Amino acid sequence: MPSLHRTSTAGHLERASGVLASATIERMQERLSWFRGMNPQDRSWIGLVAQTFFAAFVAWFRDPGRGPIFTADVLGTAPRELTRKVTLHQTVEMIRIGIEVAEERVDQIVPEEDVPRVREAVLLYSREIAFSAAELYARAAEMRGAWDARLEALIVDAVLRGETDDAVRSRVAALGWSESAPVLVVVGSTPEGDPEAGVELIRRDARQARLDVLTGVQGDRLIVILGGETDPAKTTSRFAAHFGPGPVVYGPVVTDLMGASRAARAAIAGYLAAPAWLDAPRPVGAEELLPERALSADETARRQLVVDIYTPLAQAGPVLLETLAAFFENGGSVEATSRMLFVHANTVRYRLRRITELSGYSPSNPRHAYTLRIALTLGRLHAHQAATAH
Numbered sequence: 001m002p003s004l005h006r007t008s009t010a011g012h013l014e015r016a017s018g019v020l021a022s023a024t025i026e027r028m029q030e031r032l033s034w035f036r037g038m039n040p041q042d043r044s045w046i047g048l049v050a051q052t053f054f055a056a057f058v059a060w061f062r063d064p065g066r067g068p069i070f071t072a073d074v075l076g077t078a079p080r081e082l083t084r085k086v087t088l089h090q091t092v093e094m095i096r097i098g099i100e101v102a103e104e105r106v107d108q109i110v111p112e113e114d115v116p117r118v119r120e121a122v123l124l125y126s127r128e129i130a131f132s133a134a135e136l137y138a139r140a141a142e143m144r145g146a147w148d149a150r151l152e153a154l155i156v157d158a159v160l161r162g163e164t165d166d167a168v169r170s171r172v173a174a175l176g177w178s179e180s181a182p183v184l185v186v187v188g189s190t191p192e193g194d195p196e197a198g199v200e201l202i203r204r205d206a207r208q209a210r211l212d213v214l215t216g217v218q219g220d221r222l223i224v225i226l227g228g229e230t231d232p233a234k235t236t237s238r239f240a241a242h243f244g245p246g247p248v249v250y251g252p253v254v255t256d257l258m259g260a261s262r263a264a265r266a267a268i269a270g271y272l273a274a275p276a277w278l279d280a281p282r283p284v285g286a287e288e289l290l291p292e293r294a295l296s297a298d299e300t301a302r303r304q305l306v307v308d309i310y311t312p313l314a315q316a317g318p319v320l321l322e323t324l325a326a327f328f329e330n331g332g333s334v335e336a337t338s339r340m341l342f343v344h345a346n347t348v349r350y351r352l353r354r355i356t357e358l359s360g361y362s363p364s365n366p367r368h369a370y371t372l373r374i375a376l377t378l379g380r381l382h383a384h385q386a387a388t389a390h
Helices: 004-031 040-062 079-085 088-109 112-161 166-174 195-208 232-242 257-276 286-295 299-315 318-329 334-341 345-359 366-389
Strands: 183-189 212-218 221-227
Touching (some): 004 040, 004 088, 004 112, 040 088, 088 112, 112 212, 112 221, 183 257, 195 221, 221 232, 221 257, 257 286, 257 299, 286 299, 286 366, 318 334, 345 366
Antiparallel strands (some): 183 221
16 A cells, blocks of 8 residues: 555645646657657647656556556557657657656655655656567567568569559558569578578668568568669679578569569579579579470460570571571581581671570570570471461
């Protein structure tokens, strides 16, 4: 039971609590620019918090056994609103000003012999309130973190399905995504051990590089969507170590998140086909895996090989395709190819350079030659099917 003397002192404090709250708000108005920038309704709400702060202090002083409370008792009816509108740093500033006002005016409120005890109580109460505030904000941050993770997973899933509608725009805006940023999709295995720790490292590196990031763990596969970078190889190399073992594949850069489903499909197809290229670099672009993707029944890759490689060569005339086929049949020998085609070796060299210029692939490069072989085969099949269809 509280003593009569403590109850009497608490009565003095209770009668002055309104004055203390008003003085605190006035001082906040003088010192805190963020408070002055609030709209009248929010300032009024903060005023209510200040009043509740002093009322809760009086209740605790009257009966210390209750313990200081910094939940709905102090924050009013909506603690979640406070954590959204006012930062933890700003909350500490409010507490500090409230303490300052109480210490300055305590000798005007209670009898002189009670001043030291009340000042000590104010310091103790404010310390406990500060700890409780930190705990409240930490709890809110954890809840937001869990909510953000679920929202990220929903967005990544929608991107993979190609359902990037206005609802996705709204959700991604809630996560602070830059609407106009170029987008890159990266796929790799889920980090070993604690997957969330690996994902957090990716988020940390993205923040340091000032990139937007969305992540989604799908079983043993981790999808990472990055916004704001146009150099895919350089960017992906920064994050590759945070994936689990095995290939890390990035798709083509697209203009915005709404077009990321195409990049995601390419990256996933590349990730599934990558084991066929034993010496593939890590990370590797989905475009570099076109032959493996085509052989694994990726229709997009087959179409790309025909449209981007075979068709430009075919449109340039039959001699380039004839030279390319002969070059492969002769084991990459320029001299043997020239004899087979009854042309000078320099003519073969010129045609090979034209093939490189038109396709972007050099027949003398073993990896490029493999891609050109697959494109040549698919192109012939496509041309035959088109001819027989007519």
